[in-house]
Every structure is written in structure tokens, then in C-alpha cells.
Amino acid sequence: MDARDEVKRFLEAGGLRCTPQRYAVMAFLMGHAGHPTASEIFEAVNRADPRCSRATTYNNLRDLVRAGLVREVAAEGRAARFDAKNQRHHHFICDHCGAVEDLAWCKVPRPAARSLGGRVLRDCELIFRGLCARCAPRKDSRAQRF
Template sequence: MSDHRLQDAIDTLKSSGVRITPQRHAVLEFLLNAMTHPTADEIYKALESKFPNMSVATVYNNLRVFKDIGLVRELTYGDSSSRFDCNTSDHYHAICNNCGKIVDFHYPSLNEVESLAEQVTGFDVSHHRMEVYGTCSKCQSEKAH
């Protein structure tokens, strides 16, 4: 299932002239299989058993490469470190104020907002971002006690 997405991503990289190194492959594979939206450090820690000599810089370098090519999105919330999301299909995020959990959800794209913003601000709008914040179901039930 994700083999397909992985192969597609590798093809995209190759056609951009990017070399496929073992570390790069591992970071990409980890991101594609991740159910969460990991930080650079989480990726680094997850791969250090397989690549004991890998540098944090390598993780950051590769994330930047993936981002520039459009394979991953960088998510910046209030907390200190960025998170990375390789799901490039249109979706939004719900973020728990209590535990930080991030859940994806789908919603028809807000094209109207973009076009209204263009009229009002004079911008040439390329994309938008939206998140909802609240309490996840787990934290809700824990608070009930």
C-alpha cells in the first residue's frame, strides 16, 4: 500500500536529480508510514538504531529537500519544534490543546475564502492553511474524572 507511495516519492526525487541515499530513503519511508506528524527529533530518534552514525543535520537537510520538492509539508504550531506531514492531499488538522495530539480531517476545500481574500487584499493567493483547536476525546474523558 505505502510501497506505492514510497516508489512514487522516490521517482519524484530522482527526476529532480536528488540522490537516493540509505538515510534519505529511511527518513522518507518513516514519514510515509508514520501515522503521526513527527518532529525532526522524533525521526532522528526513531532511526538511530538503524543508522547509529546518522547526524541530526541529515534529518533536517532531507526534510528541507522533501519540502522544497513538495513531498512533505512543514507544520508550525505554537510549540517549539516543527512537525512534518507527508500527506500532501488536501486535508486539515485538529489539534488538542491538552496533549498536542493531531488528527487529520477532510473538508471541502475553502476556495471561496481564497477568492474573497484575493478581492479584499489584492493578494495573488496560492494556498491556505486551517486548523481547529480543542480537546481530543481521550482528554475529554480524562477530565471527566
């Protein structure tokens, strides 16, 4: 099946109309391994269609996050970063260079019922922090690695 169809079905699964602007944002995120800012997404989408507005990109990102199709990661710096939730994973953020990297999913424990009280869980988000492979001291150094 066509990648274009996949994006369209993904949007409609989230209850959103597949407008050209939404398609462009979603396609960019689904085809992008990194965690771009709203500005980076807007610039990419606006390069393809110069009429595309910054407010539209922000509106669409908001709608996509709300629909559960995109996740917002607050990493280093002021701007929010985004990635498509097409595969479950966790994030790792480097203390030194600020890089945001995907980590394979590992099951997250549910809080105890007593602790949860009357709340209704919908999702969880687990972020690990430390030093990335490039910023960590070399394996043979004396630094602890746990």
C-alpha cells in the first residue's frame, strides 16, 4: 500500500480531515527519524508549499498531539519537539548536547491502585536522561556506566 494512503488512514483514524497541510506535516514526521521543532516542520512544509502558514502548522501539530498521532517532547531549549507515534518507543535526552534519541519500548509499570485513586489513565511517557554515546566517556575510562 502506498505511503500516502498510510498517512491518510493514520489521520482519519485519529478523527481528523486529511487536508493537504495536515498531510504534509504528518508525512514529514513519519518520514523523519529525528525530533524537529515546530519551526523546522513549518520551514520544511512551507518550502514545499509557500502558501502554507505558520499558524496552520502550529494548529495542526496541536490537533495531531490531541488526536494521539504525534507526541511532543520537551527537550533542551525553549521550543517543543515532535515525533510521530507510529511505533511505541521511549526517549533519551543527552544532558550534554541535548540530543533526543529514540529508545526501544520497555513495559512501564502501572501505578498502584491506591496511588492512582480516582484517576483514569490513558497514556504514559518515559524519558531517560544521561549522556549519549557521543558524549559519554569512552568504554575504557574509569567513569561509571550505570
